[in-house]
Amino acid sequence: MHSPELLKGTLQTIVLKVLQDHGKMYGYEITQRVKDLSDNRILLTEGALYPTLHKLEAEGLLKTETVNIGRRVRKYYTLTATGKSLAKERVHDFVDFIKTMAAVLQVRMA
Amino acid sequence: MHSPELLKGTLQTIVLKVLQDHGKMYGYEITQRVKDLSDNRILLTEGALYPTLHKLEAEGLLKTETVNIGRRVRKYYTLTATGKSLAKERVHDFVDFIKTMAAVLQVRMA
């Protein structure tokens, strides 16, 4: 697991990009996908994820669809058009930030 | 200027590495060096920098030397041995984190 402070500020970016790449997903699925993609290094906590999803939905970046699986409820999230462009923007900003950090820290990020 | 949330958690890393690369420096000088290296994109605020320097000093990672320039006071900071190894560790951790993020976001950071 990474020093968790570095993760700060990246949660929205992660959620938006994962949704962009994998389409309709539900909360728990997002945590698992991120866990897999990061080789168990990024473990999204529910206390952070759900408030973020609700916030993004309230801002019109995500739309939801509730589905009953047996007696269990699943809430699927999909990017809206605005959400898609924000996803791109956030990833771009992140890459840009890394380039700047590489210059300051004098390291190669390849 | 970058979206400031991304900067969270990177301040100590930046300070330690800049001190490692440039040796003895004072607070204001650090802000300017980072500003230059980042092409004006990372502007360290004093309210964040000074508490961080004091904290690193209290933890034995930095040692200080106060110098009078005319009537003005300058406080120079240098890495201790412990500070040097932490600097390396922090940079390594950061690069590692970026690799993980690249996998999650499916981007190249070059």
Added chain:
DNA sequence: GTCTATGCATAAGACAATTATGTATTAGAC
């Protein structure tokens, strides 16, 4: 003589995430 830059420092408040807690279903181990 005023404005900007240099140079230190602390305090109040905002904000995001962690930790803790709560509820409930389902699959598999034994």
Added chain:
DNA sequence: GTCTAATACATAATTGTCTTATGCATAGAC
């Protein structure tokens, strides 16, 4: 057939880091 872990949602209290605001003081440019 019972217990545990995984699945699946959600909110509240607390923590920690940073921004913003404030304060003091010197020096140089114009």
